[in-house]
Amino acid sequence: MTPPATPSTAAISTAPTTPALRPHRIPADGLYEGPRVLRRTPDDWEDRPYERFEVVPQAATIGAEIHGLDLSRPLSEALRTELNRALLEWKVLFFRGQHLSSAAQREFAANWGELETNPLLAQGDSKDVVRFDKAAAGALTFENVWHTDVTFRERPALGAVLQLREVPPAGGDTMWADMAAAYDNLPSKIRTRINFARAVHDYLPGFARFYSEAQLAPFQAEFPPVEHPVVRRHPETGRRMLFVNASFTTRIVGLAEAESDRLLRMLFQQAHVPEFQVRWRWRAGDIAFWDNRATQHYAVNDYGAHRRLAERVAIAGDRPY
Template sequence: MVMLNVVADKLQFEPMTVRLGAVVSGVDLRETLDQEIVDQISDALVKYKVLFFRNQDITRAQHLAFGRRFGELEIHPLTQHKEGFKTQNVDPEIMVVESTAKSQITADEWHSDVTWRKDPSLGSILRCIISPRVGGDTLWADMEAAYEGLDDDTKAEIEDLTAMHDWKPFRQAMYAQPGTEELVKELKAKFPPSEHPIVRTHPVSGRKALYVNNPFTTNIKGKTREESMKLLTKLYRTASTPDYQVRFRWEPGSIAFWDNRSTQHYAVGDFFPEHRLLERVTVAGDRPF
C-alpha cells in the first residue's frame, strides 16, 4: 500500500521510507510559489529530511529564486578554488558539481555540508542537468535515527560533549594547485576550526541528531587523540546503517532538497568515466546547539 500524504489541494508527499525521504508532486518550480506552499515544503523538509522533485525543467534563475524562498543563500568560500568546482559565468551562489572522464568529482564519504563553519548550512537544493547512463546515485542517512539507535550508555557519554570541525580536505586539494599557499593562509585565518555539540538539537522539531562526520570532524574536545578516534569512529559508522538510509537515482530535471541539520549524504562514485553535471544552491543556517 502506497502512503500518500496530501497537505494541500495539489501538493503531495509520497514517503520513500517510513521516516526518511519523500517525493514531492503537484508543484511546478518554474512558478512563483505562494507562502502557503513554501511553508508546507519547509514543514515537510523537517519531517522527511530530504525531499525529491522530478521533471523540474528550471533555469538557474528559477533555481536561485526557489532557494531564496527558504532563506539567504550562502556562497561556498572554498570549493570555488578546488579543481572541478569552477564557477565562471554563473552566479556565485551556485556551486557547479561536474564529473567527466578527465575530471572525476564526487563526495563519496558520509558527511554534512560545511560543518567547519560557525553557522553551518540549513540545507541544500541540488538539481541534475546531465545524469550518467548508469550509477551516480546519492544516498542520505537519517542522523536522528542514528542517535536514537545508540545504546543508553553511549547516549549518556556523548550528551554534553563537543567536537572540533575543520576544512582540512579542501586545504589538501588546494595545496595540490600551484600558488595557493597565500590563499590557504588567508582562508585559515578567516575560517578557523569550529566547535559544535556532538548531539545537535534541531531548531524546529527539537529532535536530537548525531552531528559528527568523518571528513570534517577532527577530535572531541577534552579527550585524547586515541579516545577521540575510538568514539568518533563508532559514531561515524552509524551513517552506514542501511535502515537509516534512502537512495536516489538522478535524472535530468531531478532535484533534491535536504535538511543539513539532521542528515548526512554520500555521492556514490560508481559512474566514472560517465558525465554527470549537477548544480547546487545552499540555504544559510545557524549555530548548532
C-alpha cells in the same frame, strides 16, 4: 536374552543437557547489527495530510518524492509552509523533471533564507551557485564520503537544493542518512556520554582529499576550526541529532586523541546503516532539497568516464546548539 542396561537416574541427572560454548565476543564499540528504532518524527509531531501536493515516501524515516508542483513558479506562503513541514518530516524532498534555470533554482532556495557562498568549490552562473562537473578527467570533489555540508562554519547551512543537469547512463546516485535515527539507535550509555560533548570541525581534512596545501592555505584565516555540539537539537522540531561527520570533525573536546578517535569512528559509522538511508537515482532535471541540519549525504562515484553535471544552492543556517 538379557535386555540392555538402563542408565541410572543419577547418571541422567548429572549429564550436561547442552554443550558448553567457547568464550565469544565482538569488538567493543562496533556497529550494532539487529533491529532498529525507526521514528520519522518527534513524539509530539502533529500528523496532518498534505493538501497542496502529493507525498510519496521513499524510505521509512527519510526521503519523499513530491508530486504536483512546478518549482519554477513562485511559492505562496501557504505552500512554502506546507513544503517546510514535509521537509521537517522527511528530511529530503525529491522533485522529478523540474529543469530549473540557475535563477529559478536560486529563487526556490531563497524561500528558506539567505543564500550561502562557498569559495572552496567551483562557481556556476553566480557566486551562490556551486557547480559539480565530473567526468573522467574532472576534478575530484565530495564523492564517496558521508558528510554534512560546511560544518566547518560557525553557522553551517540550513539546507541545500541540488539539481542534476546531466546524468550518466547508469550510476551517480546520491544517498542521504537520517541523523536523528542514527542518534536514537546509539546505546544509551553512548547517548549519555555525548549529549553535552563538543567537537572540533575543520575544513582542512575534508578538502585535503583533493586540494593541494597551496590551494588550501589561503582559506585558513577565513575558516578557523570551530566547535559544535556532538548532538545538536533541531531548531524547528527539537529532536536530538548526531552532528559529527567524517569529512570535517577532527576531535571531541576534552578527550585524549586515542579515545576521541575511537568514539568518533563509532559515531561516523552510524550513517552507514541502511535503515537510516534513502537512495535517489537521478534523471536530468531532478531536484533534491535536503535539511542539512538533520542529514548526511553521500554522492556515489560509480559512473566511470561518463559525465555527471550538478548544481547546488545552499541556504545559510544558524549556530548549532
